[in-house]
Amino acid sequence: MASAWAKKMKSDDIDHIYRDGRHYDCLFGEPNMSFWLDIIATYGAPVLELGCGTGKITIPIAEAGYSITGIDLSEAMIQHARRKAKDQKLPVSFKLGDMSSFEEDQKFNVVILPSNNLAHLMDYREAMNCFFRAYDHLSKDGVFVIDAFVPSLSILTKSSDEIETISEYEDPDGKGMFKITASAIYENHTQIRRVTTFQRKPDGSVSEGHLNMKMYFPQELEGLLNHSGLEIIERYGNYQKDEFSSTSMRQIIVARKKKKRDNQTGSGKG
Numbered sequence: 114m115a116s117a118w119a120k121k122m123k124s125d126d127i128d129h130i131y132r133d134g135r136h137y138d139c140l141f142g143e144p145n146m147s148f149w150l151d152i153i154a155t156y157g158a159p160v161l162e163l164g165c166g167t168g169k170i171t172i173p174i175a176e177a178g179y180s181i182t183g184i185d186l187s188e189a190m191i192q193h194a195r196r197k198a199k200d201q202k203l204p205v206s207f208k209l210g211d212m213s214s215f216e217e218d219q220k221f222n223v224v225i226l227p228s229n230n231l232a233h234l235m236d237y238r239e240a241m242n243c244f245f246r247a248y249d250h251l252s253k254d255g256v257f258v259i260d261a262f263v264p265s266l267s268i269l270t271k272s273s274d275e276i277e278t279i280s281e282y283e284d285p286d287g288k289g290m291f292k293i294t295a296s297a298i299y300e301n302h303t304q305i306r307r308v309t310t311f312q313r314k315p316d317g318s319v320s321e322g323h324l325n326m327k328m329y330f331p332q333e334l335e336g337l338l339n340h341s342g343l344e345i346i347e348r349y350g351n352y353q354k355d356e357f358s359s360t361s362m363r364q365i366i367v368a369r370k371k372k373k374r375d376n377q378t379g380s381g382k383g
């Protein structure tokens with residue numbers, strides 16, 4: 114499993130943002146924990162997080178007293194998550210694994226795919242495999258919760274000459290400021306946004322990285338879930354649970370096993 118990430122992803126799919134958990138933790142803001150804790154208060158534990166990274170969501174859920182397992186394909190991210198949980202003496206099970214093919218020996222009341230992790234599933238087969246795995250790991254009344262961006266045409270059609278600042282943060286080793294900028298090009302036929310990232314280090318040197326993000330449109334996502342034996346019971350446009358609409362930036366979906374399964378849905382195992 115040591116090189117699972119490298120084996121699965123083509124080398125140009127790996128970006129520096131997932132190579133060092135300490136840097137990842139500085140890059141983005143904090144997750145909306147009141148939303149996630151509310152979901153778990155409603156549907157219960159145990160919880161499984163797919164693509165848990167450094168445990169930014171996993172650890173606060175464990176801190177709130179819920180049983181949670183996190184799976185991630187990046188060894189660097191998992192190691193950092195384990196260190197953080199150990200420092201806080203929290204009993205979180207962090208596992209190296211692929212969200213499209215994992216196998217756990219328990220069922221979960223809540224399986225979450227947060228933080229736009231959906232974009233790491235590069236085609237519909239990977240997405241279906243992930244949804245089948247989620248299906249098979251859900252308890253009878255369990256829910257699968259997906260939090261992803263709505264692909265925005267104005268963002269997708271931006272020129273690749275446009276360079277956007279993603280984040281500026283203090284080096285965790287205290288050597289100065291890091292700055293991450295990015296440009297992107299969207300491929301119509303694959304629905305993949307190919308992002309080139311530039312990491313400017315405190316010494317002024319710049320390293321280039323590549324991150325591919327698959328765009329899933331709302332109707333497409335509903336169809337894939339439906340074919341995986343899942344039905345949407347709630348769909349929100351933001352963490353405040355406003356109704357999903359044409360102006361929503363996010364698609365936050367709560368799905369459960371269909372009460373009546375269609376033919377050819379689910380993996381047939383769960």
Ligand SMILES: C[S@@+](CC[C@H](N)C(=O)[O-])C[C@H]1O[C@@H](n2cnc3c(N)ncnc32)[C@H](O)[C@@H]1O
Pocket residue numbers: 131144163164165166167168169170184185186187190210211212213227228229230233
């Ligand atoms: C945007 S980060 C989110 C991390 C965490 N959920 C958070 O909110 O901070 C996406 C994570 O998904 C992981 N990942 C990408 N593809 C994966 C796969 N096929 N299986 C498991 N994890 C994957 C990456 O290593 C990364 O840690």
